[in-house]
Amino acid sequence: MGKHVLLVEDEINIIEAIQFLLSREGWQVDTHSDGATAVEKVRSMRPDLVVLDYMLPGKNGIDILTELRADPDFHRLPVLMLTARGQSRDRDLAERAGVSRFMTKPFSNTEVVTAVRDLVQLAQ
Amino acid sequence: MISVNQLVAVSLVYVAFLFAIAFFAERASVRGRSGWLRSPLVYTLSLSIYCTAWTFYGAVGYAARSGMEFVTIYLGPSLVMIGWWWVLRKLVRIGRAQRATSVADLISARYGKSNLLAIVVTLMAVVGVTPYIALQLQSVTLSVSIFSDPVQSDGLSQSTATFWVAFGLAIFTVLFGTRNLNANERHDGVVIAIAVEAVVKLIALLAVGIFVVWGIAGGIGPMMDRIDSSPIGEWSMDRSRWVALTALSAAAFLALPRMFQVMVVENEDERHLQIASWAFPLYLMLMSLFVVPIAVIGLDILPAGSNPDLFVLTVPLAEGQGGLATLSFLGGFSSATSMVIVATLALSTMVSNHIVMPIWLSAQAEGAQVSGDVRNVVILARRASILMIIFFGYLYYRLSGGGAALAAIGLISFVGVAQFLPAMLGGIFWRGATRWGALAGLVVGFVVWVFCSLLPSFGPDAVLSATVFDNGIAGMGWLRPQALFGVEGIDPTVHAIVWSLTLNMVAFVCVSLVTFPQPLERLQGAQFVNVFDHSTQARGWDAAPATSEDLMVMAQRILGPTDALSLFRAEAQRQGLSGHLPEPTQGFLQTLERELAGSVGSATAHAMISQLVGGASVSVEDLMAVADESAQILEYSNRLEAKSAELSRTARQLREANEKLTALSVQKDAFLGQISHELRTPMTSIRSFSEILRDTDELEQAEKTKYASIIHGETIRLTRLLDDLLDLSVLENGQVSLNLDTGNLNDVIGQAVLSAGGDRSTRLTVRHEQAQIDRPLTTDLDRLRQVFINLITNAQKYCDAPRPELRIDVVDHGDGLHVVFHDNGTPIPSESRTLIFEKFSRINDKDGSGAGLGLAICREIMARLGGDITHEPRADGNAFIVHLPAQAALAAQ
Known part of the structure; x- marks a missing residue:
């Protein structure tokens, strides 16, 4: 246990909520709120899973994911993407970029926690 | 007795001799020493191809059967030649001026270069001349058969002989006429050869005649007595036949394709006509001089039942004059060959130019390689046409049974080609003649001819059944081929002549009167009818005076009054003249032609200018008529344009609208995405924390309070967002009603500062000097205050200076007051300066509490109030400037 999760999100209240939910499950949660430097953060931190927001300052979630998938190290890294833009086109874009799971905000706490748990187990 | 083999040998030597003459003539022509080739004498002799084997042999037969009537065949052409000044001269002039290569070409040129007419004329000519060719085959065959001993008559049947004669003639013609191809369609070699043949046939006939008169009858006196006592002496004149046949032979003389070839196409100098006008009738007179004596003697000394068509041969033979008979044979042979050569040449030119070449060229159109092999195709087409035409002649000969008298067959042909005459003469004398008129006349005349003359010539039950002869088509009595419209009792030949030409002319005139000529037709018509009015010299434009007025009038009709006037005035100015009429210099005429060409096409433009300037066969009225028509066409095409x-x-516009819609749709998508994001983000926090509060029992009180206040804060954020969105939508749709009131600017600013500063948490210092410019305002004070509050709260949120400060100044700019909100934060980058006023644009939004709608709302409000809001970077921060309009402008809102 003691899995390492990186949360890339720029809304403080949402960071707070997700951090609360995942920490309670026993995972170590790090946060990062800048899109432009998110890929470097993943490289240095090497988390077991990334929770990625779609709209971020600097660089959007799709671009970050594409860049990660181009790196063989993160080819199989579980990525859960969250978005507040309720457009179906975004889901297609994300799936094409190689997302592991795609969820629309507002989410149910249970769903997020279950999704993270499933993804981590799947990756093992 | 001379054997057939000897005859063939003599013929071959004779042909070789003709070839040699033609060869040397052409070589001389190539070297440019062709003066003697083109003398009036040669021209006159070449006209003698009118006298074919029909004349040579048939005239005697005709005389033996019908007395003096054969003279009509000579009378018609003689009248035409003597009256040459009237018709022939004009025909030759036009033919040369238009470079006509055939009758078909001439008729098509006259009626606006109609290819349809050319094709019709060509087909009619081929059909019309076919019996004539058959006639030549028949006469040569007959003449050869005289020499073959009827007792030891070998297996060579008459039709086989005819086939070989036809074959020989075809080869002869191909070799003669298509050895090379001249651009002007002239054949020096052929012309000189037929001139020689003309001499041979004249000498042969004269020799036989002299022998008959002095050798047999014993002088002129006894000859006259024998004539008086013969059946021919009792001959009486049939007036209607005389008139009809004379007219017919005159018509055929003008309209026969082979006559057109030698008379017009091969004509070197118009003055030759003048000499031919008496020399050719003289030739015809000599040709006819001994016809009656030969006929009388033939009837006298030969057994009853001998073919009178062959008296010219059989009389010398009966008297044991083998040499004279051979000469006579050569005369007949000459008549037949010269006719076949020239007739098939003329026809093959028509067939290849008007039928084969257009088809070949259109078939080649996609190949795009129209190169030197056109020449080969033309020669091939001509040769094939020659073979085909002679084959048709042979076929006609076989089908008609070869039995009819020579003269009868010749007359059928004459009536056929005479159908061209109305269109030809109408075309050169009557301006009103039109293409459709010509076509109608030709077709009607042709159909009547086929029905009344050609088909009956095959005899009853050959093509037309005997019942048709007796009862008409489908039993309609008025459709009998030899009693059309119930007119009975007329000689069949006269019947065919009268009906075909009358109906032809009626159709021609009537249709011409009801149809309207096209511009090109009108121009060509004028060229033909007025051919003598225009000079034959090469026309230089500056040689003849053109009046500027005429040019001006024409230019106005084509270019329109304004354009024409400005063109002329500019030229006049350039020439240093006052007014608008420049001198018609060469340069100006070229300019004018270019201008006109843009409207009516270059050919027409050139034709019009040269006609007008060169003074001309086409009257100014004609040109104006064409110009008017062109102008109408132009106007129509302008309307189309x-x-x-x-x-x-x-x-x-549709495309632009579509692009705008597409752009709008993209914007709308982006906007909905933004709104969705702005609404869902606070809702996410609310949902997540409310679930935490609901589902987690072991929360501490401090945590519960914290989460509840987050939910509370996000709810307020949502509410504000919705308010802003509604506000913006109302403002953007222009549905907002302004609440006009009069107040004090300083009071409004003060109230705004108070409302914004209500939040004690802010560190921003707001400086506002009350003593500044102040004046009463009449505007929507609440909306203005909303703008000010927005600007102050923005400064509170975004001013990142260590000691954030906002100074509010009022500046008078003459055209209105500026309220400047000057903060000391980091200046907004220049590329974002217009962006910040767009919806959902957030620069450096740290806590993410704003939806990015504030400045957009401010801009909308100021627009509604008749003012504006702008941003200016300052050295020490940012300045947002609210432009208040002058009072008048405000009041006008």
Whole structure:
């Protein structure tokens, strides 16, 4: 246990909520709120899973994911993407970029926690 | 007795001799020493191809059967030649001026270069001349058969002989006529050869005649007595036949394709006509001089039942004059060959130029390689046409049974080609003649000819059944081929002549009167009818005076009054003249032609200017008529152009509208995405924390309070967002009603500062000097205050200076007051300066509490109030400037 999760999100209240939910499950949660430097953060931190927001300052979630998938190290890294833009086109874009799971905000706490748990187990 | 083999040998030597003459003539012509080739004498002799084997043999037969009537065949052409000044001269002049290569070419040129007419004339000519060719085959065959001993008559049947004669003639013609191809369609070698043949046939006939009169009858006196006592002496004149046949032979003389070839196409100098006008009738007179004596003697000394068509041969033979008979044979042979050569040449030119070449060229159109092999195709087409035409002649000979008298067959042909005459003469004397008139006349005349003359010539039950002869087509009595419209009791030949030419002319005139000539037809018509009015010299433009007024009038009709006037005035100015009429210099005429060409096409423009300047066969009225028509066409095409311009404009507008809609739709998608994001983000926090509060029992009180206040804060954020969105939508749709009131600017600023500063948490210091410029305002004070509050709260949120400060100044700019909100934060980058006023744009939004709608709302409000809001970077921060309009402008809102 003691899995390492990186949360890339720029809304403080949402960071707070997700951090609360995942920490309670026993995972170590790090946060990062800048899109432009998110890929470097993943490289240095090497988390077991990334929770990625779609709209971020600097660089959007799709671009970050594409860049990660181009790196063989993160080819199989579980990525859960969250978005507040309720457009179906975004889901297609994300799936094409190689997302592991795609969820629309507002989410149910249970769903997020279950999704993270499933993804981590799947990756093992 | 001379054997057939000897005859063939003599013929071959004779042909070789003709070839040699033709060869040397052509070589001389190539070297440019062709003067003697083109003398009036040669021209006159070449006209003698009118006298074919029909004349040579048939005239005697005709005389033996019908007395003096054979003279009509000579009378018609003689009248035409003697009256040459009237018709022939004009025909030759036009033919040369238009470079006509055939009758078909001439008729088509007259009626606006109609290819349809050319094809019709060509087909009619081929059909019309076919019996004539058959006639030549028949006469040569007959003449050869005289020499073959009927007792030891070998297996060579008459039709086989005819086939070989036809074959020989075809080879002869191909070798003679298509050895090379001249651009002007002239054949020096052929012309000189037929001139020689003309001499041979004249000498042969004279020799036989002299022998008959002095050798047999014993002088002129005894000859006259024998004539008086013979059946021919009792001959009486049939007036209607005389008139009809004379007219017919005159018509055929003008309209026969082979006559056109030698008379017009091969004509070197118009003055030759003048000499031919008496020399050719003289030739015809000599040809006819001994016809009656030979006929009388033939009837006298030969057994009853001998073919009178062959008296010219059989009389010398009966008297044991083998040499004279051979000469006579050569005369007949000459008549037949010269006719076949020239007739098939003329026809093959028509067939290849008007039928084969157009088809070949259109078939080649996609190949695009129209190179030197056109020449080969033309020669091939001509040769094939020659073979085909002679084959048709042979076929006619076989089908008609070869039995009819020579003269009868010749007359059928004459009636056929005479159908061209109305269109030809109408075309050169009557301006009103039109293409459709010509076509109608030709077709009607041709159909009547086929029905009344050609088909009956095969005899009853050959093509037309005997019942048709007796009862008409489908039992309609008025459709009998030899009693059309119930007119009975007329000689069949006269019947065919009268009906075909009358109906032809009626159709020609009537249709011409009801149809309207096209511009080109009108121009060509004028060229033909007035051919003598225009000079034959090469026309230089500056040689003849053109009046500027005429040019001006024409230019106005084509270019329109304004354009024409400005063109002329500019030229006059350039020439240093006052007014608008420049001198018609060469340069100006070229300019004018270019201008006109843009409207009516270069050919027409050139024709019009040269006609007007060169003074001319085409009257100014004609030109104006054409100009008017062109102008109408032009106007019509202008209207079309305008229409298509309008259409393309509409299409462009549609395209633009579509692009705008697409852009709008993209914007709308982006906007909905933004709104969705702005609404869902606070809702996410609310949902997540409310679930935490609901589902987690072991929360501490401090945590519960914290989460509840987050939910509370996000709810307020949502509410504000919704308020802003509604506000913006109302403002953007222009549905907002302004609440006009009069107040004090300083009071409004003060209230705004108070409302914004209500939040004690802010560190921003707001400086506002009350003593500044102040004046009463009449505007929506609440909305203005909303703008001010927005600007102050923005400064509170975004001013990142260690000691954030906002100074509010009022500046008078003459055209209105500026309220400047000057903060000391980091200046907004220049590329974002217009962006910040767009919806959902957030620069450096740290806590993410704003939806990015504030400045957009401010801009909308100021627009509604008749002012504006702008941003200016300052050295020490940012300045947002609210432009208040002058009082008048405000009041006007």
